[in-house]
Amino acid sequence: MNATLSAAVRRRSDEVVRLLSDLIRIQSLSGQEEAAVQRTATALEQSGIAHELVSIPDTIREDADYSYPEANLRYAGRHNLYARVPGAGGDGARSVILQTHLDVVPVAAGRRRSSPRCATALSMGGERATARARPPCS
Numbered sequence: 450m451n452a453t454l455s456a457a458v459r460r461r462s463d464e465v466v467r468l469l470s471d472l473i474r475i476q477s478l479s480g481q482e483e484a485a486v487q488r489t490a491t492a493l494e495q496s497g498i499a500h501e502l503v504s505i506p507d508t509i510r511e512d513a514d515y516s517y518p519e520a521n522l523r524y525a526g527r528h529n530l531y532a533r534v535p536g537a538g539g540d541g542a543r544s545v546i547l548q549t550h551l552d553v554v555p556v557a558a559g560r561r562r563s564s565p566r567c568a569t570a571l572s573m574g575g576e577r578a579t580a581r582a583r584p585p586c587s
Contacts (some may be wrong), residue, residue, distance in 0.1 A: 458576045467489075468492050470500075471488055472485055472488060472489070474543075474550070475488060476550060476555075477551055477552050477553055478553060478555060479522065479531065480522050480523065480527070480552075481552075482527065482550075482552045482555060483526065483527055483553075485551040486502070486527075486528050486529075486530050486551060489530055489551065490530055492500060493530075498532050498534055499528075499532065500532040500533075501531045501532075502528040502529075502530055502533060503528060503529045503531060504525040504527075504528055505527045505528060505529060506524060506525075507523060507524045507525055509524055516561045537569050582586060
C-alpha cells in the first residue's frame, strides 16, 4: 500500500472501526437494510463526501435483468446509496469503483448472535455478515 494511503487509513482508523462496528450492530437482513443505508449516508455526510439516496421502485421486477428470486421482497421505502469522490489525477486519470451491499445473512440456527468487539486485528460479531463481517480494529 502506498505510504500516503497508509497514513490516511491510520489517521481515520478509529472512525472506520466505529462505523463498521455500528453497521454490524444494525439488523440488516435482506429487505431491512434501510437503517444501514442511512448510517452509511450519515458517515459520508460527516466526511464531506457528496452522496445520493436513490429510491428503488417495486417496478424493478419488470427489468429484464432482475434476478432476485424472493417473491415477497418489497422495494418501496428502500434506497441505493451512491457516493463519488473525484480523483486528483485530472482528465484521463484512472478511477476506482468500490461497490458492496449492506444486507447480511442471518446467524445460523442454534448459534448465538454477538455484539461487535475487537479481537486481535479484527472486529467480530453481529449477524453472519458477508461484506462487513470483519472490519479492522486499531
